[in-house]
Amino acid sequence: MKKDFLKVAAVLGLVMVGLILGGCGESRSQFAGAYKSIQPFAGDKHVDLDLQENGKGTWTLGGKTVEFTWMVNDGKIFIYTKPGAILVVTPAEGGKILSADMTGDWHPGCPPGSCVTFKRVQGGG
Amino acid sequence: MEATEKPAGAEVAAGLNLSHLGQEVSVPAGARIVSQGEDPEFFYVIQSGRVRVFRETADRIQTNLTELGAGAYFGEVALVTGQPRSASVEALEDATIIKVSKAEFDRLLDQNPQLARQIIQQLASWLVTGDQRVEAEVVHQVKLRQVSWFDFVLMMGLSLVLSLVVNIYNDNRIPLVHGWGDKGLISEISLNQALEMYQKNQAIFVDARKSAFYSQEHIKGATNLPEILFDLMFPMFQFTLTQTAGDKDKTLVVYGGTFSRRMDIDLARLLKHKGLERVVVLEDYSGWPKVFPLKKKEASAPGSLPLGFAGFLEWLPLSIFLLILIPPIRRSPYLSVFCRVLLAAIFISFALSKIMRPAVFALNVVDYNLTPAWGVNLWSLALPWGELVVGLFLLLGIRTRAAATLIGAMNVIFIVGLVNAILHHMPINCGCVGEVGEPVNWVKVMKNTGMLIMCIQIFLYDRFLVLDRGGFILRDRKI
Numbered sequence: 213m214k215k216d217f218l219k220v221a222a223v224l225g226l227v228m229v230g231l232i233l234g235g236c237g238e239s240r241s242q243f244a245g246a247y248k249s250i251q252p253f254a255g256d257k258h259v260d261l262d263l264q265e266n267g268k269g270t271w272t273l274g275g276k277t278v279e280f281t282w283m284v285n286d287g288k289i290f291i292y293t294k295p296g297a298i299l300v301v302t303p304a305e306g307g308k309i310l311s312a313d314m315t316g317d318w319h320p321g322c323p324p325g326s327c328v329t330f331k332r333v334q335g336g337g
Numbered sequence: 338m339e340a341t342e343k344p345a346g347a348e349v350a351a352g353l354n355l356s357h358l359g360q361e362v363s364v365p366a367g368a369r370i371v372s373q374g375e376d377p378e379f380f381y382v383i384q385s386g387r388v389r390v391f392r393e394t395a396d397r398i399q400t401n402l403t404e405l406g407a408g409a410y411f412g413e414v415a416l417v418t419g420q421p422r423s424a425s426v427e428a429l430e431d432a433t434i435i436k437v438s439k440a441e442f443d444r445l446l447d448q449n450p451q452l453a454r455q456i457i458q459q460l461a462s463w464l465v466t467g468d469q470r471v472e473a474e475v476v477h478q479v480k481l482r483q484v485s486w487f488d489f490v491l492m493m494g495l496s497l498v499l500s501l502v503v504n505i506y507n508d509n510r511i512p513l514v515h516g517w518g519d520k521g522l523i524s525e526i527s528l529n530q531a532l533e534m535y536q537k538n539q540a541i542f543v544d545a546r547k548s549a550f551y552s553q554e555h556i557k558g559a560t561n562l563p564e565i566l567f568d569l570m571f572p573m574f575q576f577t578l579t580q581t582a583g584d585k586d587k588t589l590v591v592y593g594g595t596f597s598r599r600m601d602i603d604l605a606r607l608l609k610h611k612g613l614e615r616v617v618v619l620e621d622y623s624g625w626p627k628v629f630p631l632k633k634k635e636a637s638a639p640g641s642l643p644l645g646f647a648g649f650l651e652w653l654p655l656s657i658f659l660l661i662l663i664p665p666i667r668r669s670p671y672l673s674v675f676c677r678v679l680l681a682a683i684f685i686s687f688a689l690s691k692i693m694r695p696a697v698f699a700l701n702v703v704d705y706n707l708t709p710a711w712g713v714n715l716w717s718l719a720l721p722w723g724e725l726v727v728g729l730f731l732l733l734g735i736r737t738r739a740a741a742t743l744i745g746a747m748n749v750i751f752i753v754g755l756v757n758a759i760l761h762h763m764p765i766n767c768g769c770v771g772e773v774g775e776p777v778n779w780v781k782v783m784k785n786t787g788m789l790i791m792c793i794q795i796f797l798y799d800r801f802l803v804l805d806r807g808g809f810i811l812r813d814r815k816i
Contacts, residue, residue, distance in 0.1 A: 253573065257573070257576060271568075271569050273569065273570075273572040273573060274572030274573070274575070274576060275572070276568075276571070276572050278568040278569055286642065286643055286645070288642070290772075290773075292509075292694060292697065293565070293566070293568060293569065294509075294568070294696070295564075295565055295567070295568065295696060296511075296565060296694070296696030296697045296698075296699060296700045297563075297565035297566050297569075297697075297700070298697055298772055298773050299566075299569075300642075300773055300774070314548065314566065314570075315547060315548040315549050315639075316547050316548070316549075316563060316565055316566065316700075316773075317547070317549060317639035317640070317764075317766055317773050317774075318639060318640050318642055318773050318774045319639060319640045320640045326548050326552075
């Protein structure tokens with residue numbers, strides 16, 4: 213009985229470790245850095261997006277800064293805000309261009325009118 | 338077994354005078370003297386050595402009944418009843434026994450009333466012991482099949498306690514009841530008042546819902562400021578207000594459309610916190626589509642993102658629709674084990690994708706438009722933990738019928754939510770496996786129906802590899 217229980221516990225442990233490791237996401241280093249919006253918020257009213265390698269980040273618009281956390285999964289960047297919103301960001305050109313889906317969901321091709329495009333700039337991260 | 342001529346005179350075993358009866362034989366250790374199921378021919382009396390009496394099932398599971406030593410006898414029951422041997426006997430060590438034939442045994446009974454009495458007593462004792470064993474096994478099986486309130490209280494209580502404790506220490510914690518204790522009531526206006534303001538261009542209408550809902554249908558001319566993206570988007574909204582002549586002095590009428598009032602009232606509060614004074618919400622939160630001119634567009638469902646291993650697992654319940662068509666498999670406890678492991682893996686992975694970010698899941702719950710304001714956060718905290726706890730109970734084989742009942746109940750709720758969302762063309766995410774990227778569609782409903790059928794199969798037929806009240810059952814036991 214004890215032996216059987218240990219076997220079950222071992223299997224259970226392996227399942228849990230696998231699932232937890234599977235949910236950890238991918239390396240952030242490729243996308244860590246500073247970005248500036250080019251569409252639709254450009255010029256003086258641009259958005260500054262700073263993705264730090266430790267998983268934290270900031271979104272600054274009109275002098276107001278909002279903090280968030282982010283992770284990489286399946287080649288896409290997931291930005292999590294405190295109130296619970298998720299922005300799915302699709303990188304292009306090796307991470308030089310980011311397209312943020314502002315619907316709070318993911319739509320193929322980033323829907324026009326609800327998409328903010330960022331370009332990587334020097335510094336940050 | 339080696340037979341020798343029994344010395345004349347005087348072997349007395351078990352109080353019986355056997356001097357003129359039987360044949361003495363030597364039996365080496367490990368040799369089988371009697372086999373269960375064979376026709377009885379002899380009565381045996383042990384002169385020396387020890388034997389083991391046992392029963393054996395078709396798949397060779399042995400149950401020891403007793404051990405006998407010198408002076409004891411066996412084999413009399415089958416001779417009296419005329420039935421095949423009810424047990425096997427094997428020598429534990431080198432033994433000497435006396436084999437008495439049926440005819441000699443009958444004579445022995447005639448001459449030894451005390452032997453007849455002993456046999457009757459023995460048979461009666463076995464009957465009583467047998468009844469007690471059957472009763473114990475029946476009780477065990479009944480307990481295994483029982484579903485008690487305690488099981489449900491245990492699982493739900495554990496889920497609730499874990500969710501509340503973890504929420505305290507979670508960086509992404511949420512309040513148990515959203516907006517509870519928030520000061521500053523938001524004024525409400527009737528639909529007619531709002532319409533009058535709309536027609537006189539005295540108000541700016543702000544749609545607080547997610548942009549997918551806004552795109553699908555909104556009041557003509559309304560601005561979309563999704564409450565969930567308020568922090569990110571408010572500066573731009575403020576800028577737009579200041580740029581439009583006259584807009585600064587207009588009343589902001591915030592509207593939403595969810596039963597939980599999560600979007601409209603929250604956004605109105607946030608706008609007030611930012612210093613905007615004239616902010617109101619609609620009294621009848623869901624009545625605006627009938628009163629105001631609308632701008633409509635066909636719903637654009639969220640896209641589908643790869644969900645990895647959990648997404649793959651989620652397809653497997655569809656196999657149950659084929660498996661239940663085959664009667665022997667349908668009733669198989671091995672299928673129950675398959676269903677348990679699969680459901681456990683699915684529900685544990687579902688749970689782990691949601692547990693650490695309850696606020697995200699809460700917004701998914703709001704989207705379904707079925708939960709009242711006070712219940713959204715409680716449900717969002719407790720459900721993932723419920724999935725985890727119940728999944729673990731299924732995997733470990735603890736209280737599996739109750740666990741299957743709870744998972745079945747969850748699936749019924751999910752199916753109702755999904756069907757409601759499909760029929761109302763809601764452009765929402767399932768919020769089931771991942772946080773985004775899982776559209777709501779009929780395939781999803783089928784997957785959940787498959788899981789529901791699996792729960793029913795477990796409820797009806799699971800009795801294998803379970804850790805029940807009587808200990809761990811590795812084999813399928815039948816009475």
